[in-house]
Amino acid sequence: MPKGSSVAELIAVSGDDLAKEAIVAVVNGRASDLSTKLQHGDEVEVVLPASDLGREVLRHSTAHVLAQAVLTLWPGTRLGIGPAIEDGFYYDFELPEGRRFSDADLESIETRMRSIIAEDQPFEREEHLVTDGAALFQDQPFKQEIIAELKSTEEEIVTAYRNSRSFVDLCRGPHVPSTGRLGHFKLLRVAGAYWRGDENKPQLQRVYGTAFESEEALNEHLRRVKEAELRDHRKLATELDLFHFPSEVGGGLAVFHPKGALIRYLMEDFSMSRHLASGYQPVWTPHVAKSSLFDKSGHLKWYAENMYPPMEMEGASYYLKPMNCPMHILIYSSHLRSYKELPMRLFELGTVYRFERSGVLHGLARVRGLTQDDAHIFCTPDQLEDELSSLINFVIDTLRTFGLNEFEAELSTRPDKFVGDERDWEIATSALERALLASGIDYSVSEGAGAFYAPKVDVHLKDAIGRRWQVSTLQVDLQLPVRFDLHYVGEDNERHRPYMIHRALFGSVERFLAILLEHYAGALPTWLSPTQLVVLPVRQDHEEYAALVANQAVGAGLRATASKADEPLGSRIRRAKLERIPYLAVVGEEDVDAGTVGLTIRGASKPRRGVRVEDMLTTVALDNANRQPTPLVSREEDSSGGI
RNA sequence: GCCCGGGUAGCUCAGACGGCAGAGCAGCUCACUCGUAAUGAGCAGGUCAAGGGUUCAAGUCCCUUCCCGGGCUCCA
Secondary structure (H helix, E strand, O other), rough: OOOOHHHHHHHHHHOOOHHOOOEEEEOOOOEEEOEEOOOOOOOOOEEOOOHHHHHHHHHHHHHHHHHHHHHHHHHHHHHHHOOOOOOEEEEEEEEEHHHOHHHHHHHHHHHHHHHHHHHOEOEEEEEHHHHHHHHOOOOHHHHHHHHHHHHHHHHEEEEEEEEEOOEEEEEOOOOOOEEEHOEEEEEEEEEEEEEHHOOOOOOOOOOEEEEEOHHHHHHHHHHHHHHHHHHHHHHHHHHHOOOOOOOOOOOOOOEHHHHHHHHHHHHHHHHHHHHHHHOOOOOOOOOEEEEEEEHHHOHHHHOHOOOOOEEEEEEEEEEEOOOOOOHEEEHOOOOOHHHHHEEEEEEEEEEOOOOOOOHOOOOOOEEEEEEEEEEEEEEEEHHHHHHHHHHHHHHHHHHHHOOOEEEEEEEEEEOOOOOOOHHHHHHHHHHHHHHHHHOOOEEEEEOOOEOOEEOOEEEEEEOOOOOOOEEEEOOOEOOHHOOOOOOOOOOOEEOOOEEEEEOOOOOOHHHHHHHHHHHOOOOOHHOOOOOOOOOOOOHHHHHHHHHHHHHHHHHOOOEEEOOOOOOOOHHHHHHHHHHOOEEEEEEOOHHHHEEEEEEEOOOOOOOOEEEEHHHHHHHHHHHHOOOOOOEEEEEEEEHHOOO
């Protein structure tokens, strides 16, 4: 190769067909354009579109095309930023005269984008001095703001990418060689977005889109999005008659219908028995408390914006509790504690109320009234580490019972703004980290992301379609034991400060239910199913036998009903399947005579005829007692029978 | 809170241009008595989110309010 050749030239002579698909390259570990000139000894690795980095570049380049299209259609538009994001990209704009996008605009923008792609415009990298950059983008105040920031970091050169004489965008790159390499994209929606996410700054118009390496990959992605929509727990809640949010009650406040309430009762019941078996003591505390309590705890200082406004009564202000900890502390401090009582683990299914801004409410996943499976553990410094590691195991173990198996933890360390002693932070943080190591769970560290009063571990889980949800959280509180002046008397007969651990396992019962519903697409495991078994008589003269079988099932501790034969069997089967009933027992002539049922197990394609009633009851009871998770199917498969 | 999109029967939705509010499913009644994802007929069901305005006439056009959905720093 002649000296100073580009990556593209290198690929051209390599004779490697696959490499011709490359859109960018990693040169000496750095993502670079194919036009990058190479030095002797450079390490070059080509990047194909069908890779994480490849898709990121495709999306970022498509975002530039989007910006060019918008600028052509609405001259005078000011550009914000347009990054690639997980699953797509967006670009923020300020349109002239405060104009706003509507959904209909997406179509005309897309059309314009397709013609830019058809023109196969090159992406040309330009380097400018920081000082010149400001001149180049003189009509673009947001770009200037970015350049000004770069200047302050003493960056000397800014880069820009030019597609045509008229369109150039400030950008770090890299990009595809030309717009012709793009095309498998779709604009998805418009939204308002504050410049830099700051509501005190101007609100820009954001266009979201996604792009992939091929039409098939794009369609596959759109199919996944659709699948997620079908699993939406709010949709399932209506279909399965679980709960709703009456506007008469208020935003973010759910009422649970019989089936929904039964499910949450089963979850709570399980949680309580697990805690009782693991050395926790149940406590119960009221929903409101005087302002003095939340003054002392610091909630009114630090958490007031998430609290409901106060109620005045008999000269005092009462607040709905946003957390249970202050009340649990009062239980701890109700008398002097000995080291022999520690660790003391107080547990409550405590309902708390938090003011969430109306725009962030989201079904049961984000509500204003929620029930935490909340515990506060008071322990000696010596006990801290063991307590934390058994806690992590307890959490993981419990989550697994619900059929969730993929976890990741995140350790958040001391933020810039913090209270307490740096040494205590050190002790608490390293105890958390050692506990994580001992548990063997995968974890990452987020430096400075802790709460101001505590380092914490958050447990995230992955659901059936790969989405991550934050659930459990463990915090070592360095603040409240001091504010409430807690102690215990040690072996040395002196008073010492206990450590205090906050932890919620589901996070909230409501949110966890939402996750389960979406994870299982509504087909909850047998032990959580409101109805576990339906017995369906073929004809009216089999009804008596059906009722008998259902009664036997109820006697065996199962939730079972018998249907009437007043509709065609197929119709009743269909209804039961739509309700995601795990076991269907059809009984007809043969069964009445033989003491059997025709058993259809959810997810199985064919029924099993001639199953003895005893055997069926054993099977269902075992499934119930063992808390077997439902085998996972996609909702599309689930509903392929013509719904 | 702010931007965009919505609000029509319990649910899903249709209702050019302003001219007597519709369908499917669910519900109820009757008939059918059936072996694994929709039996048939009939009946009932609505302050078109609320309030105001324009008009001979408003679900439809305009204004206000309420509610719901999507989004609101994965940083050039």
